[in-house]
Amino acid sequence: MVIKRSVEWVDERVGVSGFTHDTLNKVFPDHWSFLFGEIALYAFVVLVATGIFLAMFFNPSLATKIYHGAYAPMRGVRVSAAYGSALDLSFSVRAGLVMRQTHHWAALVFIAAIVVHLCRIFFTGAFRKPREINWWVGLTLLILALFNGFTGYSLLDDLLSGTGLRIAYSIALSIPFLGTWMAFLLFGGEFPSDQIISRLFFTHVFIVPLLIIALISVHLALIWRQKHTQFPGGGRTDRNVHGIRFWPSYATESVGLFFGVASVLTLLGGLAQINPIWLYGPFRVANVTGPAQPDWYLGWLEGALRMFPAWEVRIGGVVIPNPFFPAVLLPGITFMMLYAWPLLERRFTGDYAAHHLLERPHDRPVRTALGVAALAFYVVLFLAGSNDLIAKWFGMPVETVTWVLRIGVIVVPVVAGYVMYWLMSAYRRSGASQFTKVPLAYFRHPRRGPLPRARI
Amino acid sequence: MGRARKLLIGIGTGVAVALAMLTRRHMPEEHARRGSVAAIGWAFLLSFGASVSLTVIYALGGQPQAEGAMLFVALGGLSVGLVLWSHLLMPQGIYVEERKLTFDEPEEMEEAEEAFVEGAEQIGRRSFLGKMLAAAVGALGIAFLFPIRSLGKAPGRALFQTAWKAGARAVTEDGLPVRAASLLENSVLTVFPEGHTDAADSQTLLIKTPPGVFHPRSGREDWSPDDIVGFSKICTHAGCPVGLYQAATSQLFCPCHQSVFSVPEGCKPINGPATRALPQLPLAIDGDGFVIAQSDFPEPVGPEFWNFGRH
Ligand code: FES
Numbered sequence A: 001m002v003i004k005r006s007v008e009w010v011d012e013r014v015g016v017s018g019f020t021h022d023t024l025n026k027v028f029p030d031h032w033s034f035l036f037g038e039i040a041l042y043a044f045v046v047l048v049a050t051g052i053f054l055a056m057f058f059n060p061s062l063a064t065k066i067y068h069g070a071y072a073p074m075r076g077v078r079v080s081a082a083y084g085s086a087l088d089l090s091f092s093v094r095a096g097l098v099m100r101q102t103h104h105w106a107a108l109v110f111i112a113a114i115v116v117h118l119c120r121i122f123f124t125g126a127f128r129k130p131r132e133i134n135w136w137v138g139l140t141l142l143i144l145a146l147f148n149g150f151t152g153y154s155l156l157d158d159l160l161s162g163t164g165l166r167i168a169y170s171i172a173l174s175i176p177f178l179g180t181w182m183a184f185l186l187f188g189g190e191f192p193s194d195q196i197i198s199r200l201f202f203t204h205v206f207i208v209p210l211l212i213i214a215l216i217s218v219h220l221a222l223i224w225r226q227k228h229t230q231f232p233g234g235g236r237t238d239r240n241v242h243g244i245r246f247w248p249s250y251a252t253e254s255v256g257l258f259f260g261v262a263s264v265l266t267l268l269g270g271l272a273q274i275n276p277i278w279l280y281g282p283f284r285v286a287n288v289t290g291p292a293q294p295d296w297y298l299g300w301l302e303g304a305l306r307m308f309p310a311w312e313v314r315i316g317g318v319v320i321p322n323p324f325f326p327a328v329l330l331p332g333i334t335f336m337m338l339y340a341w342p343l344l345e346r347r348f349t350g351d352y353a354a355h356h357l358l359e360r361p362h363d364r365p366v367r368t369a370l371g372v373a374a375l376a377f378y379v380v381l382f383l384a385g386s387n388d389l390i391a392k393w394f395g396m397p398v399e400t401v402t403w404v405l406r407i408g409v410i411v412v413p414v415v416a417g418y419v420m421y422w423l424m425s426a427y428r429r430s431g432a433s434q435f436t437k438v439p440l441a442y443f444r445h446p447r448r449g450p451l452p453r454a455r456i
Numbered sequence B: 001m002g003r004a005r006k007l008l009i010g011i012g013t014g015v016a017v018a019l020a021m022l023t024r025r026h027m028p029e030e031h032a033r034r035g036s037v038a039a040i041g042w043a044f045l046l047s048f049g050a051s052v053s054l055t056v057i058y059a060l061g062g063q064p065q066a067e068g069a070m071l072f073v074a075l076g077g078l079s080v081g082l083v084l085w086s087h088l089l090m091p092q093g094i095y096v097e098e099r100k101l102t103f104d105e106p107e108e109m110e111e112a113e114e115a116f117v118e119g120a121e122q123i124g125r126r127s128f129l130g131k132m133l134a135a136a137v138g139a140l141g142i143a144f145l146f147p148i149r150s151l152g153k154a155p156g157r158a159l160f161q162t163a164w165k166a167g168a169r170a171v172t173e174d175g176l177p178v179r180a181a182s183l184l185e186n187s188v189l190t191v192f193p194e195g196h197t198d199a200a201d202s203q204t205l206l207i208k209t210p211p212g213v214f215h216p217r218s219g220r221e222d223w224s225p226d227d228i229v230g231f232s233k234i235c236t237h238a239g240c241p242v243g244l245y246q247a248a249t250s251q252l253f254c255p256c257h258q259s260v261f262s263v264p265e266g267c268k269p270i271n272g273p274a275t276r277a278l279p280q281l282p283l284a285i286d287g288d289g290f291v292i293a294q295s296d297f298p299e300p301v302g303p304e305f306w307n308f309g310r311h
Helices: A002-014 A017-025 A032-055 A081-091 A096-123 A132-154 A159-173 A179-187 A196-226 A246-271 A296-307 A324-349 A365-384 A387-394 A398-430 A440-444 B003-024 B034-059 B064-089 B106-125 B127-151
Strands: A064-066 A078-080 A240-245 A313-315 A318-320 B095-098 B188-193 B204-208 B228-232 B244-246 B251-253 B260-262 B268-271 B283-285 B291-293
Touching (some): A246 B064, A365 A387, A398 A440, B003 B034, B003 B064, B106 B127, B228 B283
Antiparallel strands (some): A064 A078, A313 A318, B244 B251
16 A cells, blocks of 8 residues: 555656556566676675775774774784774674675675676677677776775785785886886885875775776666577577566565675675784784785786796896786786677677577587686686695695696696587587587597587 | 673574564465465564574674674575565566667667767868867866876885985894894894884895805905895895795795795895895994994895886
């Protein structure tokens, strides 16, 4: 009764029933692999909610004081206001630690969900025309998410994050010609400047979140406008959309998913310790922690820095320092390739048509093989980011581990890509409904045998 | 209050209030799919109870693990309830809806394009005004770039020099000068120039090497009095403090990316990604027996940059 009257009230004044009717009846295709984007969205909501709470207490200042708070082992130690307020958030503010840890876990899950979502889009060809714009928007969101993850954990002025900032400064410094100016402008002077924490704070809580919210809006509006893709079969074609209605089924389920994501993140935040800054201690210019690993999503860059040989380039009087290659060039190429992929693939396949039906990974063995090879490459880099820990586990010298990984970073992607190509071609040629039902003969001769479908 | 009591009181209250709710409200029995309704109802009730517990635990002073677990149940209950509701009791389709392949009718699109092109041509016809407009907008854009310059000092010579000067006494982080005679064999000390213990670029390792181990480069024979050597503590790879000294091999390790520097060979990098030796600080001992610097480092310290060779 109340609902009906409120709806009438709004409709009489705004006259939205026509638009709303279409909206409520909008059809959403459903598949488990479509959930990752939603998980990312809801992790972001949790990030904003917990972040607002944290910002009430965190003090982004480098003014120093003697700590007298609740954490006994640190009493009497000179700390910055930033580090001290992060300690207070962890030990004195009621519910503070849950919020802090949930926030950090949500950041890890946010980026993980984006990466998995990106893989889903890639391997099913959902980036093809007309969805290139959303592919680019999504990639930009990934970059912003990575950046904000880094600015977030660099804020607390603990020893681990201080080490990360120092490396970031050195990476900026390594850029030819522009590096010295860039490093000085970004950091407000030579490392460690007194500006960096307050700048990071404003970037982290205002500039980047604003950009992320704007781009998420564009991302969702485009999905709404273009309608979701769907897998082929069961009467689904390029000209229709099969699925459940937005209202009430899809909306209810989706809000349910939000609470599901939030519940897992709060459980992690309550029970799984993360970023225990009180163990790292406050930042000191001449101190360093070891072994030191960044958050997982920067592991590939850390690994590249560790694995890249001791090379540098000298041309005339100009030096291109060592970190430039693994930490500037590699990510640059990575994201350029990702941005260019829809255009490249179109060039090579000559497929300029619009598609609303998804492909299965075995429909496109070459794309799938290339994607798997690229993933393998970054996984090896990620492992190299922990070469010191691996060396410890196996009782080997770090140099040996590094050399094995240097070979692996070339060999593993090639092998993984080739194996994937072999498996997917056999699967495709066989026309089997499931991978486990592919007759063995097809694996022996993946390139022979009849080709059941027209697509190459 | 003890953790166990907080938990007990919190969860106890939650369960009690939830049970009270349960006795007062009956599930609508007439519903055709009673099992589904019951399951969803239980999920919401569980969530409700956990929220009550959460409130009580917080009111009693809070406890991180319990807060996390209660949030998990409260939010998770809602999640399960809503998803079940959607799947069990709401229409799941499959509905079919038409998909327009282009968003507007071709004629409409053409009209819109024409209107835009026509407008643009009107601007283009006045090529003088067009150029002026572009110039004005461009100039404003450049003007907006200038505040970027305010973000930091010019690099100038800052990266080429540190706070070390001829005669500066080496002091520890606490500002205490170092007496040469007090250094034991293989001892390592982080020092700064006196009065500059916050100068990050000046951090220096003093190492008292065992006699005969250190081989000075030619021209640097008098830089290591009493076998005390000074090297910049900033890794030449990416700037981490080179924190670890292994006396048995006289090697320095950087924990960040595992560069290894050999002290006897003038801190030359022998492993890892570093490409350049740690710069050496020329040392001397003053009349009172304290360690001092003869001058600043002969080259820039820390990670390299494009013009660092021009010192
Ligand atoms: S900073 Fe020392 S090895 Fe990279």
